[in-house]
Amino acid sequence: MIVQSILHVVVLVLIVIGAALAVWFKDLLSSVLALAAASLLVSLEFYMLQAPDVAIAEAAIGAALTTAIYVIAIRRTARKEEE
Amino acid sequence: MNNNSMSVIVRTVTRFMYGLIILFGFYVIMHGHLTPGGGFQGGAVVASAFALLLVAFGSAGLKGQLNLHWLQSIEEFGALAFLGLAFLGIGTAFFYNLFANSGGFLFGASVPTGSNAGVLTAGGLVPLMNWAVGLKVMTGIAAVVIVMLVGSHKEETE
Numbered sequence: 743m744i745v746q747s748i749l750h751v752v753v754l755v756l757i758v759i760g761a762a763l764a765v766w767f768k769d770l771l772s773s774v775l776a777l778a779a780a781s782l783l784v785s786l787e788f789y790m791l792q793a794p795d796v797a798i799a800e801a802a803i804g805a806a807l808t809t810a811i812y813v814i815a816i817r818r819t820a821r822k823e824e825e
Numbered sequence: 826m827n828n829n830s831m832s833v834i835v836r837t838v839t840r841f842m843y844g845l846i847i848l849f850g851f852y853v854i855m856h857g858h859l860t861p862g863g864g865f866q867g868g869a870v871v872a873s874a875f876a877l878l879l880v881a882f883g884s885a886g887l888k889g890q891l892n893l894h895w896l897q898s899i900e901e902f903g904a905l906a907f908l909g910l911a912f913l914g915i916g917t918a919f920f921y922n923l924f925a926n927s928g929g930f931l932f933g934a935s936v937p938t939g940s941n942a943g944v945l946t947a948g949g950l951v952p953l954m955n956w957a958v959g960l961k962v963m964t965g966i967a968a969v970v971i972v973m974l975v976g977s978h979k980e981e982t983e
Contacts, residue, residue, distance in 0.1 A: 794861035794862070795861045795862060795863075795866065798853065798861065798862045798866040798869075798870070799865065799866045799869060802866065802869035802870045802872075802873050803869055806873035806876060806877070807869065807872065807873050807876055807966060807970070810873070810876035810877065810879070810880045810970060811876075811969075811970060811973055813880050814879075814880065814970070814973050814974055815973070
């Protein structure tokens with residue numbers, strides 16, 4: 743039981759770190775990849791909370807499809823954030 | 826390397842992975858009434874394989890394989906199939922499960938009482954509706970990504 747609690751805390755801290763990195767990066771491609779990593783960790787957290795149904799949907803939509811659409815949009819526009 | 830496709834690493838990994846991702850998506854749709862997941866989740870997984878192909882190879886990777894009109898036709902067929910299946914049991918109620926326990930014909934097997942591993946041919950209309958939703962979701966999301974890719978490409982050339 744204590745191991746599960748520690749695992750929950752570790753995953754939640756990593757989610758916050760990933761989201762903060764997505765805001766902090768000036769390179770937009772790195773920012774999108776940090777967002778994808780945070781989304782994948784959210785999916786892992788859903789699985790650990792015994793909602794595998796939501797975890798599959800989150801992994802497919804959040805980690806794969808939005809990343810693909812962001813990558814297409816970045817390729818057509820500027821990659822670096824302007825100051 | 827033209828501007829439209831990504832590096833050789835991304836393309837090689839995509840060639841290895843997209844078949845497995847599509848297979849897993851169809852597995853999730855097919856076992857929707859037994860295991861976690863269903864039409865929407867499996868369709869989203871298949872659509873993510875399409876999105877991976879489009880990001881890795883660009884619009885040149887389409888080669889007419891993924892026609893937008895075909896995708897829209899399949900999407901509309903999925904929506905109409907879902908509604909039609911829901912209207913099949915209108916004599917009793919909307920969404921009435923007509924085929925459940927009907928005996929063998931199409932997903933009509935009876936489920937034994939007690940704990941069991943799950944019967945794939947049981948469920949009545951539920952697996953058919955999972956297939957309808959899966960077809961609609963996978964083609965709809967693939968069409969969204971294709972429009973994003975092709976539409977932005979046109980704007981650039983103008």
